[in-house]
Amino acid sequence: MKQGKIAIIGAGAVGSTTAYALSLQKIVAEIILIDVDEKRCRGETLDLTDIYALSPSTHIRSGTMKDAEQSDIVIIAAGKRQEEGESRTNMFEQNKKVIKTICSQLIGIQKNAIVIMVTNPIDPLTLLAQNLLSISRNHIFGSGTILDSLRLRKYIGAALSVSPQSVSGVILGEHGDTQFAQWSSVQINGAPLCHFQLFDESKKKEIAEKVKKEAYEIIACKGATFFGVASCVALLCRAILYNEKIALPLSCFLQKENICISLPVILASDGIISYLPLSFNQEEDKCFEKSVHFIKQYQI
Ligand code: NAD
Numbered sequence: 314m315k316q317g318k319i320a321i322i323g324a325g326a327v328g329s330t331t332a333y334a335l336s337l338q339k340i341v342a343e344i345i346l347i348d349v350d351e352k353r354c355r356g357e358t359l360d361l362t363d364i365y366a367l368s369p370s371t372h373i374r375s376g377t378m379k380d381a382e383q384s385d386i387v388i389i390a391a392g393k394r395q396e397e398g399e400s401r402t403n404m405f406e407q408n409k410k411v412i413k414t415i416c417s418q419l420i421g422i423q424k425n426a427i428v429i430m431v432t433n434p435i436d437p438l439t440l441l442a443q444n445l446l447s448i449s450r451n452h453i454f455g456s457g458t459i460l461d462s463l464r465l466r467k468y469i470g471a472a473l474s475v476s477p478q479s480v481s482g483v484i485l486g487e488h489g490d491t492q493f494a495q496w497s498s499v500q501i502n503g504a505p506l507c508h509f510q511l512f513d514e515s516k517k518k519e520i521a522e523k524v525k526k527e528a529y530e531i532i533a534c535k536g537a538t539f540f541g542v543a544s545c546v547a548l549l550c551r552a553i554l555y556n557e558k559i560a561l562p563l564s565c566f567l568q569k570e571n572i573c574i575s576l577p578v579i580l581a582s583d584g585i586i587s588y589l590p591l592s593f594n595q596e597e598d599k600c601f602e603k604s605v606h607f608i609k610q611y612q613i
Contacts, residue, residue: 317554319339322347322415322501327431329357330543331388334340336371338550345384347393364431378418384508386420386550387554389415389442390431397533397587399491401433404454405611412438416445424448427553427584430564431546435488437611439564439573452584455564457575458492459486462562464524465494472511472520475501482506483562484524486604487573492575493600494521495593549580556582560589572608 319335321328321377324346332344348354358375381387392411393404412432428446432438433457443453461484470477482499486492496517499506506512531538552559558581564573565585577589
């Protein structure tokens with residue numbers, strides 16, 4: 314069953330690849346690409362509509378912010394991307410302006426719409442969108458550390474020669490340099506990581522560092538990252554459209570600190586429907602605090 318209408322604001326590498334991932338999954342009736350660069354948007358749309366000839370399920374077109382206001386899901390992937398070696402937070406001032414402009418154009422957004430922030434730095438920009446848009450906070454979240462968590466599972470799986478799908482465990486905190494692996498949550502099909510001798514402190518450190526540095530490495534090699542994040546955003550859209558109630562680390566509101574930060578939550582058609590309890594050991598607690606303090610520096 315296909316349903317719904319998804320607007321993607323920012324038809325660059327991330328936005329157009331997200332449209333591609335969504336159309337291959339055949340989970341949504343209509344995708345609308347919106348970009349200030351109309352020529353690029355037209356090119357990406359035309360390219361994507363070629364899929365329609367093979368698989369006429371998802372209708373893709375270019376549109377305007379009016380279309381975004383009428384959509385069920387609005388994905389924001391507009392703005393500056395990281396240069397080689399640049400941190401995500403370095404783009405804060407520039408992308409803050411982009412998000413303010415976009416939010417000012419979404420005054421008439423549907424009350425029950427869901428907004429997914431993908432633009433970096435995700436955590437302060439998610440809070441900005443929550444403060445500017447007239448919909449509830451649990452309907453606005455950032456893709457957060459879901460991609461980092463998948464990278465963590467990929468590397469643990471490779472080290473142990475098991476499928477990443479048999480690995481559970483998350484990266485939490487900032488989607489950026491102060492993120493941390495919640496090692497105490499890692500399990501291989503239910504077996505805690507402490508049963509695997511290979512995973513001493515130095516192995517854990519090596520893997521957490523690889524995860525943290527992966528985006529930098531991809532950007533150094535090819536200028537941008539988009540396949541991984543696009544697949545993650547498509548997964549989020551499916552969870553919303555099909556009310557899947559899946560547990561994921563997403564950037565969402567932490568009331569006591571007045572910030573958005575990646576926490577383990579449940580995602581369904583009504584957005585973030587609950588927060589899972591945080592269960593940190595002493596070290597993870599310190600890492601979380603560090604991330605909280607770091608994000609707080611970025612005033613919106
Ligand atoms: P890109 O340069 O390929 O595309 C960005 C697009 O945004 C451009 O086409 C530009 O014209 C458009 N844009 C700028 N201002 C706009 C506005 N006001 N309204 C509509 N469109 C506007 O960049 P990209 O590689 O697609 O990256 C986009 C963003 O996604 C960056 O901030 C990047 O850091 C972020 N990103 C996030 C993740 C993640 O895991 N969350 C991963 C990769 C990239």
